[in-house]
Amino acid sequence: MSKPKVAFYWCASCGGCEEAVVDLNEDLLQVAEKVDIVFWPVALDFKRSDVEKLSDRSIAVSFINGAIRTREQEEMVRLLRKKSAYVAAFGSCAHIGGIPGLGNQFAKEKLLKLIYEDLETNDDRTVPKPLSKADGNELEIPEICEYVRTLDQTIDVDYYIPGCAPPADIILKGLTAFLKGELPPKGTVFASDKSLCDTCPLRDKKPDKFSIKELKRPHEVIHDPEKCFLSEGIICLGPATRSGCGERCINANMPCRGCFGPSPRVYDQGAKILSAIASLLGIDEEEIASEEDVSRLIDSIPDPVGLFYMYSLPASNLGDKRRNDEQKDNS
Amino acid sequence: MRIGVYICHCGGNISDIVNIGEAVEFAKKQKDVVLVRDNGHICSNEGQMLVLSDIREFKLDKIVIAACSPSFQGQTFMKMMERAGLNPYVLEMANIREQCSWAHINYPEEATEKAKDLTNIAISKVRLDTPLSKAKMPIGKRVLVIGGGIAGIQAALDLGDAGFKVYLVEEKPTIGGHMAQLSKTFPTEDCSACILSPKMSDVAAHPNIELLTYSEVIAISGYLGNYNAKIKIKPTYVDPSKCTCCGDCSEVCPVDVPNEFNEGLSFRKAIYIPTDIAVPHSFTLDIENCLGLLPLACAKCRDACDAKAINYDQYEKTMDITVDTIIVATGFDIFNPAEKPVFGFGKYENVLTALQLERLVEHEESGKNLVDIGNKIAFIQCVGSRDEQIKKEYCSRVCCMYATKLAQLLKRNRPERDIYIFYTDLRAYGKGFEEYYKRAQKNGVKYIRGRTAEIQENPKNKKLILKVEDTLTRSLIEGEFDTVILSTGMVPSEGTKKIRDILRIGRTTDGFLAEAHPKFKPVDTLTEGIFLAGTVQGPKDIPDTVAQASAAAARAIRLMNKGEYEAEPITASIDEELCAGCGVCISVCPYDAIAFEAEGARKFAKVNEMLCKGCGSCAGSCPSGAAQQKWFNTEQIKEMLRAIL
Numbered sequence: 001m002s003k004p005k006v007a008f009y010w011c012a013s014c015g016g017c018e019e020a021v022v023d024l025n026e027d028l029l030q031v032a033e034k035v036d037i038v039f040w041p042v043a044l045d046f047k048r049s050d051v052e053k054l055s056d057r058s059i060a061v062s063f064i065n066g067a068i069r070t071r072e073q074e075e076m077v078r079l080l081r082k083k084s085a086y087v088a089a090f091g092s093c094a095h096i097g098g099i100p101g102l103g104n105q106f107a108k109e110k111l112l113k114l115i116y117e118d119l120e121t122n123d124d125r126t127v128p129k130p131l132s133k134a135d136g137n138e139l140e141i142p143e144i145c146e147y148v149r150t151l152d153q154t155i156d157v158d159y160y161i162p163g164c165a166p167p168a169d170i171i172l173k174g175l176t177a178f179l180k181g182e183l184p185p186k187g188t189v190f191a192s193d194k195s196l197c198d199t200c201p202l203r204d205k206k207p208d209k210f211s212i213k214e215l216k217r218p219h220e221v222i223h224d225p226e227k228c229f230l231s232e233g234i235i236c237l238g239p240a241t242r243s244g245c246g247e248r249c250i251n252a253n254m255p256c257r258g259c260f261g262p263s264p265r266v267y268d269q270g271a272k273i274l275s276a277i278a279s280l281l282g283i284d285e286e287e288i289a290s291e292e293d294v295s296r297l298i299d300s301i302p303d304p305v306g307l308f309y310m311y312s313l314p315a316s317n318l319g320d321k322r323r324n325d326e327q328k329d330n331s
Numbered sequence: 332m333r334i335g336v337y338i339c340h341c342g343g344n345i346s347d348i349v350n351i352g353e354a355v356e357f358a359k360k361q362k363d364v365v366l367v368r369d370n371g372h373i374c375s376n377e378g379q380m381l382v383l384s385d386i387r388e389f390k391l392d393k394i395v396i397a398a399c400s401p402s403f404q405g406q407t408f409m410k411m412m413e414r415a416g417l418n419p420y421v422l423e424m425a426n427i428r429e430q431c432s433w434a435h436i437n438y439p440e441e442a443t444e445k446a447k448d449l450t451n452i453a454i455s456k457v458r459l460d461t462p463l464s465k466a467k468m469p470i471g472k473r474v475l476v477i478g479g480g481i482a483g484i485q486a487a488l489d490l491g492d493a494g495f496k497v498y499l500v501e502e503k504p505t506i507g508g509h510m511a512q513l514s515k516t517f518p519t520e521d522c523s524a525c526i527l528s529p530k531m532s533d534v535a536a537h538p539n540i541e542l543l544t545y546s547e548v549i550a551i552s553g554y555l556g557n558y559n560a561k562i563k564i565k566p567t568y569v570d571p572s573k574c575t576c577c578g579d580c581s582e583v584c585p586v587d588v589p590n591e592f593n594e595g596l597s598f599r600k601a602i603y604i605p606t607d608i609a610v611p612h613s614f615t616l617d618i619e620n621c622l623g624l625l626p627l628a629c630a631k632c633r634d635a636c637d638a639k640a641i642n643y644d645q646y647e648k649t650m651d652i653t654v655d656t657i658i659v660a661t662g663f664d665i666f667n668p669a670e671k672p673v674f675g676f677g678k679y680e681n682v683l684t685a686l687q688l689e690r691l692v693e694h695e696e697s698g699k700n701l702v703d704i705g706n707k708i709a710f711i712q713c714v715g716s717r718d719e720q721i722k723k724e725y726c727s728r729v730c731c732m733y734a735t736k737l738a739q740l741l742k743r744n745r746p747e748r749d750i751y752i753f754y755t756d757l758r759a760y761g762k763g764f765e766e767y768y769k770r771a772q773k774n775g776v777k778y779i780r781g782r783t784a785e786i787q788e789n790p791k792n793k794k795l796i797l798k799v800e801d802t803l804t805r806s807l808i809e810g811e812f813d814t815v816i817l818s819t820g821m822v823p824s825e826g827t828k829k830i831r832d833i834l835r836i837g838r839t840t841d842g843f844l845a846e847a848h849p850k851f852k853p854v855d856t857l858t859e860g861i862f863l864a865g866t867v868q869g870p871k872d873i874p875d876t877v878a879q880a881s882a883a884a885a886r887a888i889r890l891m892n893k894g895e896y897e898a899e900p901i902t903a904s905i906d907e908e909l910c911a912g913c914g915v916c917i918s919v920c921p922y923d924a925i926a927f928e929a930e931g932a933r934k935f936a937k938v939n940e941m942l943c944k945g946c947g948s949c950a951g952s953c954p955s956g957a958a959q960q961k962w963f964n965t966e967q968i969k970e971m972l973r974a975i976l
């Protein structure tokens with residue numbers, strides 16, 4: 001019996017997800033023995049045409065990381081979708097948009113202008129165009145999409161392996177499920193349904209009731225590693241983020257930034273944590289909190305979108321509006 | 332699913348503005364809607380019968396009523412659902428009156444669009460509504476009445492007479508409140524103390540009333556049927572069962588303190604009885620002003636007491652009681668006229684408050700004059716009422732009539748008196764008030780419509796100079812008066828402010844406590860089992876106060892009499908499987924209804940449904956979506972939004 005075919009692909013990502021696969025170490029060899037990797041641009045020399053030659057749904061599972069930023073990525077994931085029985089979104093960017101998704105705060109033109117025209121460190125001020133001529137040859141590069149999308153906003157996605165980057169145990173859990181054929185219901189995120197607080201090492205250090213009088217950023221204070229970040233006024237996305245990451249940030253004395261995405265019943269991770277934090281602000285002195293006090297607290301968050309939606313902007317309701325506009329433009 | 336939609340004309344209130352036909356056609360197009368009707372008054376018996384017969388005929392299982400605010404007629408339609416054999420929580424109301432036709436009276440097209448949107452929202456929500464059941468809870472017959480003024484007294488007596496156990500808590504050494512200070516009541520001129528004191532002694536003698544004077548409620552927790560109150564009882568150092576009120580202790584007491592009961596117009600001793608009609612009828616040693624309880628310091632009173640009623644060996648106690656309902660009757664304070672420095676209260680000795688005058692008049696009548704206030708007297712109305720400058724925009728409702736009464740009494744004592752009442756508008760709205768006012772005019776009391784800008788004192792004779800523009804005749808009136816009386820309005824009492832924080836009940840912009848509905852629930856609060864009686868809810872006179880106190884007692888009896896009650900099912904619930912124990916809900920819950928529970932290593936938040944008022948704070952702030960509000964879950968809110976986006 002032939003081994004199941006597996007593909008790995010990368011879209012708008014940093015490469016960390018590829019590293020994460022390699023970080024499986026010896027386990028990777030065991031996996032490699034059991035599967036036939038048919039496509040993995042970062043490690044193996046297969047071409048797009050090799051994938052095109054495969055029959056539909058012949059790849060058992062494609063692990064796709066990165067957000068969808070270019071037309072090429074869009075085409076490739078469509079192709080992989082056609083050729084694969086299952087598609088798993090791998091890592092935060094494919095799952096909820098990730099860091100590249102923060103680009104959705106700006107129009108494409110503005111981003112291109114910033115990077116290719118305004119950036120001081122850029123000597124060559126040419127703005128790349130999808131089609132250009134050099135030395136008499138016609139060159140084609142992929143067009144940038146209007147907005148960054150998650151994988152499931154582009155193609156149908158069966159499973160999600162969350163994290164930036166996904167930790168080895170989560171990847172193995174996902175791979176094992178495929179290899180053993182013990183697949184959970186479609187749409188499953190391979191992580192806990194509960195939020196990070198459930199497994200947080202600081203959970204029992206947190207007071208039952210607390211309010212936030214002042215917001216602090218991690219670099220502004222020396223945080224006592226024995227205390228809950230949120231109760232100390234340091235914004236932590238843990239309460240609004242799935243557990244399963246191994247509390248890597250918390251253990252490194254940094255608050256959670258939300259890379260595992262929201263728990264299943266939450267539609268908008270950023271809005272949820274914003275709502276929670278707003279509810280906790282100055283709650284004891286609610287009555288005497290003046291407009292100025294409120295403004296001061298709000299102003300102490302210099303980049304609210306970058307903080308509350310660090311990983312989830314394209315998956316959020318804010319993203320919805322943009323996508324709707326884009327759809328209107330396209331139609 | 333078979334939804335019936337009813338669009339109400341509200342007898343033109345809605346249909347004059349909103350295009351009903353358009354709204355009907357719109358509703359017909361919505362998914363799952365099998366019947367749409369419009370009707371003149373759906374809330375009428377005829378309207379309800381129509382819905383009931385439609386439910387049978389068309390097998391409707393969910394109903395949308397597009398009419399007025401659900402806080403207005405929601406209960407009516409919920410009862411209608413029960414009559415139809417449907418769960419009251421598969422009914423939705425779209426408020427197309429207050430929020431459409433009334434709010435956008437000049438924009439009929441927009442109002443119609445909004446009415447369609449709101450109806451669509453209700454349809455979207457009702458699709459996801461599931462039947463909710465009301466839990467039946469046992470309830471006992473114990474009531475805490477806070478405040479021993481006439482409101483608290485009346486409520487306590489009504490409840491006690493009906494067989495309910497009452498704890499009446501009063502912070503002063505005697506019950507009676509402000510009414511005990513008044514000379515006579517308007518418009519009948521009954522002697523205030525004479526009609527009040529029998530009620531006060533009834534309270535003391537009542538087998539069902541436990542009177543706790545010189546006491547304060549310091550904490551309340553729990554919920555309807557199980558309120559736990561902590562009461563601080565201050566020591567009086569006098570045993571009321573032994574005290575004969577002979578007054579020997581007072582006579583030897585070396586300390587003089589301004590007498591609060593006489594509004595500072597006389598002095599009392601540190602051991603005193605506030606008034607002759609005090610209940611409990613016993614002396615109180617005011618420890619704050621006493622020289623000290625040590626025999627070395629003074630101890631004159633103890634030595635003087637033949638009845639051996641004075642015992643220095645008393646300490647503050649706290650008492651814990653459990654009650655089923657609570658009536659708040661913490662009354663009012665008079666507006667402090669020092670906040671209006673232009674009237675010179677506290678600066679000019681002949682400027683007095685009306686409450687001071689009540690005490691003076693009473694003494695004048697009995698021939699024991701406290702101060703002679705002369706014969707030319709001016710009343711300035713609306714001091715601390717109807718005054719935007721000091722953010723007291725409301726009318727205190729009693730000042731026009733008490734000024735009229737006091738003027739009459741002053742004239743009766745000395746017919747030669749020349750009395751002016753400078754008023755803003757004269758409000759004689761109650762039964763017999765207008766006639767009383769007419770009588771005062773006939774008796775020579777001069778009513779001048781005009782606001783006094785300032786009072787000046789003639790430094791030589793201490794007489795007061797007033798300049799007032801008569802706004803009816805457009806003439807300037809200037810005069811010198813022996814005494815100026817400030818008709819001070821009512822403000823929420825200090826006790827009200829304290830109890831508001833303890834009970835967490837809302838207030839209106841004037842600072843008085845808020846009733847649940849101004850028309851249909853005037854003595855209820857939004858917290859089940861807590862009722863308001865008297866001026867705690869807003870300025871009112873004695874008849875209104877007594878009526879409201881009886882109403883509050885009746886509302887409390889209504890809940891307790893059956894021995895069980897149905898708890899409101901719209902509460903929050905927390906999914907144990909999703910909750911990670913972040914504690915945000917516990918921190919934001921204004922009713923302390925959520926607490927952690929632990930099961931082995933698992934820790935999750937749990938809602939006490941008896942305490943939960945369904946405010947939704949936890950559901951809104953829960954970062955993991957584990958806290959959900961029944962009848963308003965995230966899925967429903969999302970569908971409601973989708974309906975209009």
